[in-house]
Amino acid sequence: xxxxxxxxxxxxxxxxxxxxxxxxxxxxxxxxxxxxxxxxxxxxxxxxxxxxxxxxxxxxxxxxxxxxxxxxxxxxxxxxxxxxxxxxxxxxxxxxxxxxxxxxxxxxxxxxxxxxxxxxxxxxxxxxxxxxxxxxxxxxxxxxxxxxxxxxxxxxxxxxxxxxxxxxxxxxxxxxxxxxxxxxxxxxxxxxxxxxxxxxxxxxxxxxxxxxxxxxxxxxxxxxxxxxxxxxxxxxxxxxxxxxxxxxxxxxxxxxxxxxxxxxxxxxxxx
Amino acid sequence: xxxxxxxxxxxxxxxxxxxxxxxxxxxxxxxxxxxxxxxxxxxxxxxxxxxxxxxxxxxxxxxxxxxxxxxxxxxxxxxxxxxxxxxxxxxxxxxxxxxxxxxxxxxxxxxxxxxxxxxxxxxxxxxxxxxxxxxxxxxxxxxxxxxxxxxxxxxxxxxxxxxxxxxxxxxxxxxxxxxxxxxxxxxxxxxxxxxxxxxxxxxxxxxxxxxxxxxxxxxxxxxxxxxxxxxxxxxxxxxxxxxxxxxxxxxxxxxxxxxxxxxxxxxxxxx
Amino acid sequence: xxxxxxxxxxxxxxxxxxxxxxxxxxxxxxxxxxxxxxxxxxxxxxxxxxxxxxxxxxxxxxxxxxxxxxxxxxxxxxxxxxxxxxxxxxxxxxxxxxxxxxxxxxxxxxxxxxxxxxxxxxxxxxxxxxxxxxxxxxxxxxxxxxxxxxxxxxxxxxxxxxxxxxxxxxxxxxxxxxxxxxxxxxxxxxxxxxxxxxxxxxxxxxxxxxxxxxxxxxxxxxxxxxxxxxxxxxxxxxxxxxxxxxxxxxxxxxxxxxxxxxxxxxxxxxx
Numbered sequence: 001x002x003x004x005x006x007x008x009x010x011x012x013x014x015x016x017x018x019x020x021x022x023x024x025x026x027x028x029x030x031x032x033x034x035x036x037x038x039x040x041x042x043x044x045x046x047x048x049x050x051x052x053x054x055x056x057x058x059x060x061x062x063x064x065x066x067x068x069x070x071x072x073x074x075x076x077x078x079x080x081x082x083x084x085x086x087x088x089x090x091x092x093x094x095x096x097x098x099x100x101x102x103x104x105x106x107x108x109x110x111x112x113x114x115x116x117x118x119x120x121x122x123x124x125x126x127x128x129x130x131x132x133x134x135x136x137x138x139x140x141x142x143x144x145x146x147x148x149x150x151x152x153x154x155x156x157x158x159x160x161x162x163x164x165x166x167x168x169x170x171x172x173x174x175x176x177x178x179x180x181x182x183x184x185x186x187x188x189x190x191x192x193x194x195x196x197x198x199x200x201x202x203x204x205x206x207x208x209x210x211x212x213x214x215x216x217x218x219x220x221x222x223x224x225x226x227x228x229x230x231x232x233x234x235x236x237x238x239x240x241x242x243x244x245x246x247x248x249x250x251x252x253x254x255x256x257x258x259x260x261x262x263x264x265x266x267x268x269x270x271x
Numbered sequence: 272x273x274x275x276x277x278x279x280x281x282x283x284x285x286x287x288x289x290x291x292x293x294x295x296x297x298x299x300x301x302x303x304x305x306x307x308x309x310x311x312x313x314x315x316x317x318x319x320x321x322x323x324x325x326x327x328x329x330x331x332x333x334x335x336x337x338x339x340x341x342x343x344x345x346x347x348x349x350x351x352x353x354x355x356x357x358x359x360x361x362x363x364x365x366x367x368x369x370x371x372x373x374x375x376x377x378x379x380x381x382x383x384x385x386x387x388x389x390x391x392x393x394x395x396x397x398x399x400x401x402x403x404x405x406x407x408x409x410x411x412x413x414x415x416x417x418x419x420x421x422x423x424x425x426x427x428x429x430x431x432x433x434x435x436x437x438x439x440x441x442x443x444x445x446x447x448x449x450x451x452x453x454x455x456x457x458x459x460x461x462x463x464x465x466x467x468x469x470x471x472x473x474x475x476x477x478x479x480x481x482x483x484x485x486x487x488x489x490x491x492x493x494x495x496x497x498x499x500x501x502x503x504x505x506x507x508x509x510x511x512x513x514x515x516x517x518x519x520x521x522x523x524x525x526x527x528x529x530x531x532x533x534x535x536x537x538x539x540x541x542x
Numbered sequence: 543x544x545x546x547x548x549x550x551x552x553x554x555x556x557x558x559x560x561x562x563x564x565x566x567x568x569x570x571x572x573x574x575x576x577x578x579x580x581x582x583x584x585x586x587x588x589x590x591x592x593x594x595x596x597x598x599x600x601x602x603x604x605x606x607x608x609x610x611x612x613x614x615x616x617x618x619x620x621x622x623x624x625x626x627x628x629x630x631x632x633x634x635x636x637x638x639x640x641x642x643x644x645x646x647x648x649x650x651x652x653x654x655x656x657x658x659x660x661x662x663x664x665x666x667x668x669x670x671x672x673x674x675x676x677x678x679x680x681x682x683x684x685x686x687x688x689x690x691x692x693x694x695x696x697x698x699x700x701x702x703x704x705x706x707x708x709x710x711x712x713x714x715x716x717x718x719x720x721x722x723x724x725x726x727x728x729x730x731x732x733x734x735x736x737x738x739x740x741x742x743x744x745x746x747x748x749x750x751x752x753x754x755x756x757x758x759x760x761x762x763x764x765x766x767x768x769x770x771x772x773x774x775x776x777x778x779x780x781x782x783x784x785x786x787x788x789x790x791x792x793x794x795x796x797x798x799x800x801x802x803x804x805x806x807x808x809x810x811x812x813x
Contacts, residue, residue: 097537104280332555335549337590452801
């Protein structure tokens with residue numbers, strides 16, 4: 001809708017790293033984390049940034065804490081702006097632990113969520129339960145996103161994670177998130193200071209079949225991480241756990257409209 | 272009001288660390304710091320998060336900088352949602368320094384604040400002046416919160432602070448805040464990186480009479496601090512200087528609806 | 543407008559570091575960075591904080607990403623509150639690279655921006671192009687702000703930057719920003735942790751003619767930087783890249799209404 005707006009600087013400024021297709025799109029997804037936005041605040045952000053938001057995740061178990069009518073209103077609002085919505089993966093893990101996963105998925109659908117995340121950030125998920133969770137979610141939702149990587153570091157067997165990605169996609173997941181937590185620090189592919197461990201990323205990506213690589217969503221809440229991943233994989237990289245206030249700034253990075261990635265164009269032209 | 276809403280996942284998902292009582296409550300207080308929210312923004316946050324907000328502190332001297340009618344409107348709005356309000360302790364310190372403390376307390380009451388914080392974050396406060404400040408505040412306000420701890424580190428005499436807590440409560444304070452500043456870094460019980468110094472906390476808490484321990488409010492602006500304090504003292508710990516955008520995320524921590532504290536339940540069940 | 547409001551604590555509390563003149567003012571400017579605020583959010587902030595906001599910069603190339611009517615509305619709103627507006631310097635650099643700078647400046651004026659920033663954060667700008675950019679901007683806009691300092695560190699020739707400042711002002715720039723990026727880390731005068739390198743600042747300032755020093759705007763997104771610069775240059779220091787949510791907190795620092803700078807008054811009185 002808004003992408004058909006010619007834009008304030010149309011026919012004058014070209015985007016240094018090139019245009020991007022509008023929604024719905026298969027790659028270059030931006031998945032936003034909502035830690036508790038009010039209804040008006042969400043509406044205000046959607047009005048300016050919805051063309052650059054593909055999914056909004058209602059982080060952790062925050063979905064439980066809203067008055068029911070406000071949660072419904074937020075979900076409706078996102079739908080109006082063609083933004084997908086899912087509850088945090090932790091909520092699904094709690095439902096699994098309490099033996100109420102079927103009811104949980106059904107309630108999510110009734111409330112108006114349009115996607116489900118299947119994760120094992122806290123609990124251990126054996127292969128059968130993981131398959132059950134993905135298949136159950138997939139029967140009710142068109143979009144299912146699984147998550148890997150809570151221990152994806154130098155001590156981990158990267159091969160195991162790569163196999164998990166392939167298995168999840170085979171079971172019905174549409175995308176697989178590589179965990180970065182909401183903090184983006186000291187977890188998986190990120191060090192204490194949020195720096196990207198590029199050697200793990202390289203090992204991991206090369207173990208994936210090429211046709212699967214575009215199905216990865218990297219949780220990258222910090223700018224340094226977004227820049228590194230765009231440098232590595234281009235503007236079509238899928239990024240998650242983006243703070244709502246950073247959506248336009250991230251889109252600038254994807255398009256080369258910010259110093260860190262405009263520089264990529266300048267250096268490429270210099271060669 | 273909103274707590275009577277059955278909640279979007281009621282009768283399906285149980286909170287891993289258990290339910291919490293509604294407001295007004297004596298423990299498990301969440302004290303939010305408002306660094307300058309607009310009227311609409313405050314209203315938007317209250318609509319979704321007021322059941323989890325006990326006090327809003329208008330940080331520093333920001334209370335001086337609003338147009339008077341807007342400050343009044345913000346205070347009225349908080350009252351509608353049963354959230355207590357107080358100006359920053361620094362403003363009281365300035366009033367003490369300028370010899371206008373009585374007038375200051377009176378003006379706070381007229382504007383519509385419902386609580387006062389008595390602190391010594393910048394000035395030295397001798398015992399008599401401290402007593403005068405608490406007693407003066409208590410005559411005009413039902414809720415008075417004092418603050419200790421600006422030098423609460425390894426070089427400090429923890430015993431002095433523990434005695435101060437008991438004295439403040441005796442003078443009329445209802446709660447005593449342990450300072451963490453708005454940054455939560457390199458102050459009192461927190462290191463440069465915001466990590467909690469658990470040995471100081473332990474020493475401090477054990478010096479307090481048991482019936483007094485629940486009257487402490489720990490300033491804990493960062494997630495790592497909130498997690499550590501909830502692990503140590505449970506969901507009923509009182510926490511302060513919480514950024515408005517983090518209220519729902521903190522409530523998830525208290526209830527076990529977020530990985531960091533859901534893990535406490537999982538590990539307890541494993542034993 | 544709002545400054546004529548007597549203020550909630552008028553005739554009771556005096557500002558420890560003294561009053562400030564209202565807008566428009568020549569010094570003590572606060573330049574805010576907008577990374578993508580919604581229309582309502584901007585209005586809400588302006589309502590409470592516009593007396594303390596001199597310029598709002600629409601960061602990076604975000605100006606390209608708004609629906610045109612919303613960008614116009616945001617710019618109109620700022621004008622109503624007497625706040626100047628400019629696009630990010632990077633957008634001007636892109637226009638220069640693409641050979642469309644004249645059209646860019648013209649479009650900015652038509653959209654309703656009231657100022658232009660001329661920077662070389664990404665591209666190399668030879669003296670002639672820099673002069674052309676400043677002069678072109680100055681023909682269309684009353685307020686032109688240039689930027690120096692992307693390499694202003696121990697390896698840089700501080701003298702070169704000081705000369706650049708004088709040259710820019712001679713060419714028509716009204717102020718010169720010393721770059722700190724939106725992060726305020728590991729750039730120019732700031733270390734990895736955002737600490738201010740005071741020796742570079744001293745060297746730089748002393749190389750400037752005294753009448754020019756007040757024309758510097760220091761990008762200082764972090765509190766530690768704001769405090770250090772206010773300590774060094776007083777409440778009239780010009781500061782940029784201030785997050786919108788921090789405007790009132792910064793004003794408290796300028797006025798001595800926050801512990802960090804109230805302490806300056808206390809210590810001065812002690813001597």
